[in-house]
Amino acid sequence: MVGPAPTVAATRVAVRRMLHGIRKDALVLVACSGGADSLALAAATAFVAPRMGLRAGLITIDHGLQDGSDRRAAAVAAWGESVDLRPALVVSVDVSGRPGGPEAAAREARYDAILETARACQANSVLLGHTRDDQAETVLLALARGAGPRGMAAMPDRRDVEGVALLRPLLDMSRDETRKACAAMGLEPWEDPHNLDPSYARSRVRGSALPALVDALGPGVVSNLARTARLLAQDAEALDVLAAEELERSKLEEGLSVAMLEALLPALRARALHSWALSLGCSPAALSHRHVTALEALVTSWHGQGAVHLPGGIRAARVAGVLRVVTE
């Protein structure tokens, strides 16, 4: 008997590993754009989930940004139904009026819709088709933007967002492998024209910067960048635990002890201040490196005068040796 092509088998193994331990009665949703990565992922899930006693459905988002995007989304959902991914849902999103560039706005609208839909249909996990190549591109972009170790830690293979687990089983596979898996299954992926549009930074990284690095340094660059993300994620996790302990120690009734913060190593101080700002209600998306640097300056400057404006209308100031929220 001839088994599946190696790339098809690899996607199935990756999905099986990720789904291992998920509650049997739970619904798993695959987020599928119709592109090669998420199509290979959806096909693998359709194969693996019933054999593991799990129910799996599909969600495809119509961003409404291209002519015919509604027809394409409907075709992806119809394919999902045909392979027993049920429910197979099309969700249309409005990307206008969101902060950031068009790419960021579409991503934010997509994640909001995916999480909302998952909760509405009581799916506690969503599978996403990011590959090693996506991970390498994210690391390069974060490096070039000075996003620091947190940004370069890129995408975790698992992240829990208020009761929904976002799972990325294909992070160890290459885009080339997902293309080959689709071809081996006779599936025709959709090519997103945005992926080639040089007005998007990620497209330029995908189309020129990363291939140039591979040319200069060899094909191992992609997996090395992905490995960098994993190593930084481990470091970030350890530092976050330490910073949380220091933050607790620095807490006073009316704010944070400046003396305690000053005594911390810079990496721990920045993390503690970041967590503190989040605990005050700043949104993670809006809280930038710039805000944290300004908070640090407030702590470590000789006079510690002035106030830092944080997202969400929050103002922090140093008042008599205490970093506190000020309302005046």
Ligand SMILES: Nc1ncnc2c1ncn2[C@@H]1O[C@H](COP(=O)(O)OP(=O)(O)OP(=O)(O)O)[C@@H](O)[C@H]1O
């Ligand atoms: N329109 C969409 N509908 C549903 N899920 C999506 C959509 N766009 C992206 N996703 C999910 O997010 C993942 C990453 O998408 P992104 O566009 O960043 O990468 P990609 O490499 O182009 O992925 P793909 O080849 O699957 O489109 C996809 O694999 C998919 O799981």
